[in-house]
Amino acid sequence: MESKFDVASVRKQFPILEQKVYGQPLVYLDNAATTQKPRSVVKRIEDAYFGQNANVHRAVHLLSQQATEAHEAARVEVQHFINAAESDEIIFTRGTTESINLVAFSFGEAFCREGDEILISSMEHHSNIVPWQMLCERKKMHLKVIPIDDNGCLLFDEYAKLLSPKVKLLAITHVSNVLGVENPLRQMIELAHSQGIPVLVDGAQAVAHMSVDVQALDADFYAFSSHKIFGPTGVGVLYAKRNLLEQMPPYQGGGEMIDQVHFEKTTYNKIPFKFEAGTPDFIGTAALAEALRFVEEIGLDKIAEHEKQLLDYALEKLNQVKGFQLIGKIPERHAIVPFLLKGIHSYDVGLLLDKLGIAVRTGSHCAQPLLERLGMDTCVRASFAFYNTTEDIDRLQAALNRIGNMFN
Amino acid sequence: MESKFDVASVRKQFPILEQKVYGQPLVYLDNAATTQKPRSVVKRIEDAYFGQNANVHRAVHLLSQQATEAHEAARVEVQHFINAAESDEIIFTRGTTESINLVAFSFGEAFCREGDEILISSMEHHSNIVPWQMLCERKKMHLKVIPIDDNGCLLFDEYAKLLSPKVKLLAITHVSNVLGVENPLRQMIELAHSQGIPVLVDGAQAVAHMSVDVQALDADFYAFSSHKIFGPTGVGVLYAKRNLLEQMPPYQGGGEMIDQVHFEKTTYNKIPFKFEAGTPDFIGTAALAEALRFVEEIGLDKIAEHEKQLLDYALEKLNQVKGFQLIGKIPERHAIVPFLLKGIHSYDVGLLLDKLGIAVRTGSHCAQPLLERLGMDTCVRASFAFYNTTEDIDRLQAALNRIGNMFN
Amino acid sequence: MNIDEIQENIIQSFDEIEDWMDKYQLLIDMGNSLSPLDEQYKKPQHLIEGCQSRVWIHASYKEGKVYFEAESDTVIVKGLVYLLLKIFSGRTPDEILKADLYFIERIGLKEHLSPTRANGFTAMLKQMRNYALAFKLS
Amino acid sequence: MNIDEIQENIIQSFDEIEDWMDKYQLLIDMGNSLSPLDEQYKKPQHLIEGCQSRVWIHASYKEGKVYFEAESDTVIVKGLVYLLLKIFSGRTPDEILKADLYFIERIGLKEHLSPTRANGFTAMLKQMRNYALAFKLS
Numbered sequence A, B: 001m002e003s004k005f006d007v008a009s010v011r012k013q014f015p016i017l018e019q020k021v022y023g024q025p026l027v028y029l030d031n032a033a034t035t036q037k038p039r040s041v042v043k044r045i046e047d048a049y050f051g052q053n054a055n056v057h058r059a060v061h062l063l064s065q066q067a068t069e070a071h072e073a074a075r076v077e078v079q080h081f082i083n084a085a086e087s088d089e090i091i092f093t094r095g096t097t098e099s100i101n102l103v104a105f106s107f108g109e110a111f112c113r114e115g116d117e118i119l120i121s122s123m124e125h126h127s128n129i130v131p132w133q134m135l136c137e138r139k140k141m142h143l144k145v146i147p148i149d150d151n152g153c154l155l156f157d158e159y160a161k162l163l164s165p166k167v168k169l170l171a172i173t174h175v176s177n178v179l180g181v182e183n184p185l186r187q188m189i190e191l192a193h194s195q196g197i198p199v200l201v202d203g204a205q206a207v208a209h210m211s212v213d214v215q216a217l218d219a220d221f222y223a224f225s226s227h228k229i230f231g232p233t234g235v236g237v238l239y240a241k242r243n244l245l246e247q248m249p250p251y252q253g254g255g256e257m258i259d260q261v262h263f264e265k266t267t268y269n270k271i272p273f274k275f276e277a278g279t280p281d282f283i284g285t286a287a288l289a290e291a292l293r294f295v296e297e298i299g300l301d302k303i304a305e306h307e308k309q310l311l312d313y314a315l316e317k318l319n320q321v322k323g324f325q326l327i328g329k330i331p332e333r334h335a336i337v338p339f340l341l342k343g344i345h346s347y348d349v350g351l352l353l354d355k356l357g358i359a360v361r362t363g364s365h366c367a368q369p370l371l372e373r374l375g376m377d378t379c380v381r382a383s384f385a386f387y388n389t390t391e392d393i394d395r396l397q398a399a400l401n402r403i404g405n406m407f408n
Numbered sequence C, D: 001m002n003i004d005e006i007q008e009n010i011i012q013s014f015d016e017i018e019d020w021m022d023k024y025q026l027l028i029d030m031g032n033s034l035s036p037l038d039e040q041y042k043k044p045q046h047l048i049e050g051c052q053s054r055v056w057i058h059a060s061y062k063e064g065k066v067y068f069e070a071e072s073d074t075v076i077v078k079g080l081v082y083l084l085l086k087i088f089s090g091r092t093p094d095e096i097l098k099a100d101l102y103f104i105e106r107i108g109l110k111e112h113l114s115p116t117r118a119n120g121f122t123a124m125l126k127q128m129r130n131y132a133l134a135f136k137l138s
């Protein structure tokens, strides 16, 4: 395979990839769960702790000013990364899950009443299901689910039928974390907007693999996690349109999210601070900015191209494995290969792959309803990042062949 | 001053303390806002990212197992640090603020009804005020406030009078972040419990300065932030008694907090996972454990002793500064000196101290109602950690003298 | 043979094998040789659900001894179950309750004992002890 | 003198000073020399509230020129206000709107322009421009 960027030199930036597992060089194919970090990200953390660590937004002293500047510069970096109109529309959270919970609460308080509906799809991650179930339970609302076909593709006509004035929000994943299928967001959002329905996009599995433009998508909310895009754990992003954020009440109280606090009456700060209660993870946000710069320097186009080649290569190679069953025939698949080995439980497959130095994920991938719909309890998922190579795939293929032989 | 531990060698573990600010060696006296990090904590972060970074609780592969073990070992470390009965009673959050918001929501949902009351004190940080105001607004409840005297000490008799069957929870700070005053928690909790009222303690300003035993206190909830105890930003702790946690509904949905997800009905995981939605900051928790080990190795008794000596020394020295006005005459003060310089705005004081290399905090310290009660808008706060020295105090004293002269 | 002798036997047969994959091959072979659980026992009340796999277990008590039958949907867990039955089935409740199960760690499979709930193995072990206790008190 | 000439003047007087504390001494002296704002203007409608300090500002328009009076509760911000008034007061709206205020950065005080709201200085600057615009359109 010819790749447009030098994967070997990119890999050098990820020390963990040199590690051995049970004596075998690590093949890390669990990137959809979390990604590895380049040196620059970890160095940023170290430099920040040893050079400019002080609480942000609060003090007049130099360290605090530097920390605040780094934190706010990270907001601008994120803004540019997803092409938001203003940096005030970027809210830092702990992760995709918290971003969605924030919307479920605050949007729910502002806009939802008994009898209203929230629309999601059958392929959502639990983090884009449970917050809505909790909202629906609290407010006596209904959760409606867009069905998918047997391949895992969303049924657009069914979606269209489910739209109604009762629907207060569509919450949909950009890319499925099990199937890698990309949803037709532009058309979906256009249709929802034509009926005045705002749309939240769960971008957890998209941002590391394709260039995202929230304005072009016209998404009202867009959520993702730093740790899935080569950044630190503990940080997430919620993009939201100003106009919605301004109408929504705060989610958590305390710290810098206030304007004036009196026991009788408290007024809130302006956005984004209204939604950032407590000391933010200002070291984490600075490190996330570093990760985004790392990705931008490689270029998402090159990343997508490399991953596409990897995926094609993987499908070709793995299809040669006896008993290999790819899950879902999908036209546009991103960086994820979900599969079963016929007659072998995926737990056994994952466990033995580990002993051969290959990290994949098995189980229900926090998407039980999707697996149930596809008629299975668990599956194996190999998921890529730009640092993966065709050799990784070769190792996977060889390992699966070997494992297959162990069960006969 | 003679100290029982070698502050010079301890300081070597904190590279940031060697930094220069405007050409002057840094004197960091803003520890109540956030603390600096020892090498071991930052090294732990680096080692974890480059050695065992994988999503926790989810996969069968080795990296994930190692990350999970480290994360769960951190829970046990926290348990021992505050002497909780079980590690299941330790919930990881983003910080004190989120811990309190979690309780305000989940306890509120489980136990509070229209007309009920929440009791707080006049000296609370905004993070222990606003969440309760939001709860009270949502549930049409009332926030009651225990008054303080002119020195900032809680009026115990008034507290006793405010207890009633309507009070569903007392939420009180362990140590005030402005005054450094410690509240008589044992007596307060005993009295509250005698009337069946559970107690949440905001421990943000306590844990780095004294040994905390949640069982001895008999606190029902205890919240603190990693970044205020030499650990990383973005991590916090909520201790809560099992029996309460089991009765409370989850706060956020998604990820590992579930047992089974069906669109019709979702069941939740057991504690602590029920309250930890989404990918936790497993690198942060491991680094927090490292910070707690660092503190334990020095020993909180020694730390308290050193800080007491520092405080005495500071009060003696600063009282010699012309126009120095200590805020609050308090018997038991911890590591915090709040003051005004007569006739000089605290913003001007803080700004000029910064130019002399001294970092303090000025403003209302996220405790506007307290400052209002004490008859001021802002004040200057110098706050210590164990790595501060008498030389730091000398520098502060000299700087204040110099600043005083600039305004005449 | 008593429980510890069986454990030593097991440890020895795994110790002879160097390669990880060969150890697992042995476990798989053991799993495949486990006699299937009678369909009547594959009911929810006998099910122990892990996050990724399931174990069904049935116990009976005859003449002071506990007999276990069990099965799992994954072959590797079945292999572990095979070993457990070899050790526990046909023992008195006291033997079971007093036993110190060290073989799992010694053969390098302690990951299966991790508190994460990937497989139902740990829960099954607990369940076997519960059965023993219940029979003892009955 | 036009706005830029005044800025150059200011820069020069600060450039002559080496020590940070002496620069601030100059600012403090300027602040102390600022004539107090008439009490009638110290009303909420003229107040710009920072997180740590306040600025009151009043503007009037006479014969095509904008006159500002202002005050702050901190002397250092008063010093900055003094400089701003020196530059802006008595100018036409167009001069104010077109002005590029570079002196603050050049004298090393750009921290006061940070978007954090510690002092009300940035907001005051914006407010002065707003006044100019309003008078221009009136």
Ligand SMILES: Cc1ncc(COP(=O)(O)O)c(C=O)c1O
Residues within 6 Å of the ligand: A255, A277, A278, A279, A280, B032, B033, B094, B095, B096, B097, B098, B125, B127, B128, B173, B175, B176, B177, B202, B204, B205, B225, B366
């Ligand atoms: C007493 C007290 N409570 C709560 C907090 C909030 O902590 P955090 O901002 O880490 O959530 C602080 C610190 O700012 C504090 O001092």
Ligand SMILES: Cc1ncc(COP(=O)(O)O)c(C=O)c1O
Residues within 6 Å of the ligand: A032, A033, A094, A095, A096, A097, A098, A125, A127, A128, A173, A175, A176, A177, A202, A204, A205, A225, A366, B255, B277, B278, B279, B280
């Ligand atoms: C599609 C999708 N949504 C949401 C999440 C939750 O992300 P996090 O656990 O970082 O909050 C994930 C990852 O687990 C995901 O893949």
